[in-house]
Amino acid sequence: MSTSPQESVRRQNLGALLRYVHVRGATSRAELTVRLGLNRSTIGALTADLATAGLIDEGVPQETGRAGRPSIVVRPRSSRVYGYAISLELERLRAARIGLGGKVLDTRATERPPGAEPAPAVAALAALVADMRRSAPADGVDVGCGVAVSAAVRHHLGWSDAALEPALAAALDAPPPFIGGTADLAALAEHTRGAATGADNVIYLHGDAGISAGIIAGGRRITGYGGHGGEVGHMVVNPSGRLCGCGSRGCWETEIGERALLHLAGRPVPTPGAAMATAVQHAREGDPGAQAAVAHAADWLGFGVANLVNIFNPTVVVFGGTLRELYLAAPAQIHRRIESMALPACRDHVALHTPDLGDDAPLVGAAELAFESLLADPLSR
Amino acid sequence: MSTSPQESVRRQNLGALLRYVHVRGATSRAELTVRLGLNRSTIGALTADLATAGLIDEGVPQETGRAGRPSIVVRPRSSRVYGYAISLELERLRAARIGLGGKVLDTRATERPPGAEPAPAVAALAALVADMRRSAPADGVDVGCGVAVSAAVRHHLGWSDAALEPALAAALDAPPPFIGGTADLAALAEHTRGAATGADNVIYLHGDAGISAGIIAGGRRITGYGGHGGEVGHMVVNPSGRLCGCGSRGCWETEIGERALLHLAGRPVPTPGAAMATAVQHAREGDPGAQAAVAHAADWLGFGVANLVNIFNPTVVVFGGTLRELYLAAPAQIHRRIESMALPACRDHVALHTPDLGDDAPLVGAAELAFESLLADPLSR
Structure with a gap:
């Protein structure tokens, strides 16, 4: 199936708009027209599509105290659209559910089971995620899972991303997760929404x-x-x-x-x-x-x-x-x-x-990996 | 002036085709259809536009010995479309005229005039370029000048890119040149067409x-x-x-x-x-x-x-x-x-x-900088 140039431009614009509110948070339509270089009717059509898909909501802002009709504010639906994030460390295992916009909605942590084999750690992580799934909204959009693996786990334990990926997919009963290094994903998080913005x-x-x-x-x-x-x-x-x-x-x-x-x-x-x-x-x-x-x-x-x-x-x-x-x-x-x-x-x-994100940085960065395909083409799923 | 999506796609395709033959050299239309993922009639229209602009030529290939009609070969017009490249080193100054496709057409070199001030070196480089300009084709397309500055010049002499840029532009009587570090541009050259392809x-x-x-x-x-x-x-x-x-x-x-x-x-x-x-x-x-x-x-x-x-x-x-x-x-x-x-x-x-490119690598890389705007939008000039 080929895509027309117009449709391809529309998808790019949908992605750009959703990415903007994912990174910057609630934003007025007026600001979006300026930041994305699109006219008001185009912004209106794009936000309507994203709202219908349940990815954003729109509303009037808090009282601004200024005269004139306030511009409608576009917000990411953080509580409904989320990803899971895992941090695999030498001493402990952590997991989080993170909403669109980078909001940490839920967290779990436990000690890493001892031993040089990854299976017990993978099972323990899957149990943390399963526990969070039970409290996630039934009609939510789950964009998938990102995993931060510490360099110590890679080198001291010798666990490779290539081996962890299918093991985690099977344990989570989900598509293969996105895997990166702890420092790499913390950098991504601080760059996206922290000290290095x-x-x-x-x-x-x-x-x-x-x-x-x-x-x-x-x-x-x-x-x-x-x-x-x-x-x-x-x-x-x-x-x-x-x-x-x-x-x-x-x-x-x-x-x-x-x-x-x-x-x-x-x-x-x-x-x-x-x-x-x-x-x-x-x-x-x-x-x-x-x-x-x-x-x-x-x-x-x-x-x-x-x-x-x-x-x-x-x-x-x-x-x-x-x-x-x-x-x-x-x-x-x-x-x-x-x-x-x-x-x-x-x-x-x-x-x-x-x-800025403290110890959450690797988790927030791992979730960014999981959000990436949604942001690249918001209505493709 | 706004650009329609179709026109924007056409420009992208023109750039992709010209970049392909710039990097890979003479390429058959048949291979271009495969590599660029475009159909034969689109490739034909793009090559016609680029040939009219004098950026490529097309012709039948050398005898292949195979049966059937040979696919027309597209070649960058290296002798007509060129940029200048300068290498500013502690001990010597070098300049080259480099054709589309990365072909070194002409070179000059001289010792760097002694002293801590950049003016004599800038004048000497301009003289090298002026000398090459006299033998360049009168109807040629000059894409501009790229400059490789060695780290030793930056640090031992303290010459900044910000000061060199207007001085070289004035001496060359040309738009501001593109400036990079010697190692950085050598890396670009070896990555584009050398040992790191x-x-x-x-x-x-x-x-x-x-x-x-x-x-x-x-x-x-x-x-x-x-x-x-x-x-x-x-x-x-x-x-x-x-x-x-x-x-x-x-x-x-x-x-x-x-x-x-x-x-x-x-x-x-x-x-x-x-x-x-x-x-x-x-x-x-x-x-x-x-x-x-x-x-x-x-x-x-x-x-x-x-x-x-x-x-x-x-x-x-x-x-x-x-x-x-x-x-x-x-x-x-x-x-x-x-x-x-x-x-x-x-x-x-x-x-x-x-x-692979030996001592020419910084010059070839500097020329890549000069070719960049042509490759991004071949018919804009």
Whole structure:
């Protein structure tokens, strides 16, 4: 079946309008005509089609206090149109139901079942999703599932996306999910609706058991040939440093990761996953070993960021996961390292941020993957 | 003036056809119907329009020896449709006239006039271009000028693209030229018609007075916010290494650049720009100091490539400029370093190459910039 040029333009416009309210939230028709460059009657026809399909609703805005007839406001139907998002981490499993517009409607979390085989984790994740499905609206539009897999799961456990995809599809009794890396999807989320909105060149650094990066360059996600780009944790920064699990010496994550903190702080920490927060807390309380450990890790954090700033010339760097704690413990020191090491042309426009979406960023980013086909062609389903 | 959907589709198709023969060279109409997914009569109408505009010609192919009527072949009119390309380097200035299809029609080169001010270099480049213009066909289509500026010129001389653009436009008596980095444009050229054809994730490493990278990720050039991405020469690989001109210690280019070779080889070299080739030659002739210097630089070359492979997950790495010599001097050693340091998932599909286009790569890439608006809308001029 071929599509006429007019029909193809209409579908593009439907997608552009739905994407606009998905990303920006409730928007007046007047603003949509300006932003999309379409006339009022076209916007009216498009919103009518999207409303009929149950994807948006329209209504008068709150009292504006201004004179004149208010422009009708178009809102994404977040509670009716949603996707599922999964975060597969070394220590825990998380799942969420996320509405059009990026609204987190429901969440579940549990510890990851121990063991090196993925089957128990897949079953546990499916149980979280099944539980959320029971409270989802019966007439809802389920756009599918996105999955964020942490670099630690990929490398320490060796679970490949290619193996997880059919296992999750079977367990969820659903089409194959969309899979990406945790840092990559957190970058997508912060770029779409968080600390990096409007920036075309972004590095999101995620710390957990390892360190990885999500990279937006020229407005697009950079994931490499096999989706394994962003493995900055194994950028060697200190060739005379300690041995890393990967076989190299002085990888970035051996200098700034949780294990490095554990090693350097010389104090026990309660649970894996809390080492960074605990070390930072002990440093704040005046413990000299913890202070030295935090200063060491912060210095190497700035060091590695300077390298990445020279490579990518970004305008925003976001510190997520355990690196959020580390950044907030020593922002001036990290700034100084970047100032002294990165080239002026590359560092001049860089702003350092923590994630607006906090720990939800990977989940919100995973849901973006699931929304993509709806946004590309809203009435095709 | 608004454009009808049909007209917009026709322009897209004209651009797609012209781009196809620009990139692939002479192509039969039969192959174009298959590759562009258009029917024979549409292809016939498009080629007729492009031929009338003087952008292509059509003819019967060489004798194929096969039975049946041969399909008409469409060729880019390389001798009539051309752009100018400039390479602004620390030691020399180069210019070329390059035809549609990427054919180098004419070249000129001269030493860069000494001094820290750009005016003499701009005047010398304009003279090279003016000289080529005299032998260009009178009825030719000049698509404009692309400029490759080496990272050494940007950083050692401090010449900004923003200052060079109007100066070159005035000296050339032409619209503002398109400017990019040497490594970035060499990457574009090798990706379009060289060693990295068909690869979507490519790192082109260029060595001259410094080291820089041109990066293709997801099929597109990655240049960063200000066009200064790819400054891999100032990725610090050896924090206990020697001081770099940028103020850091142990930058990649202090370990693998020409100055490093000069320092390590302990032998004089004839001229700047020839240090790498000379050191490699001396090493081949059995000079122990040169052998040690080459082994040192090759090892650090592999080290830095492993970092970049982990960050970008590319399928092709190309070694250009002085790094071509260094790679060819010790390919096995460089392979071993990458094998031992890069993560398996990132390194498994990487092929290492030298540039197919040799030293012409930055010029051919600069011309690609100049051709871009013609290819986007062939009949608009």
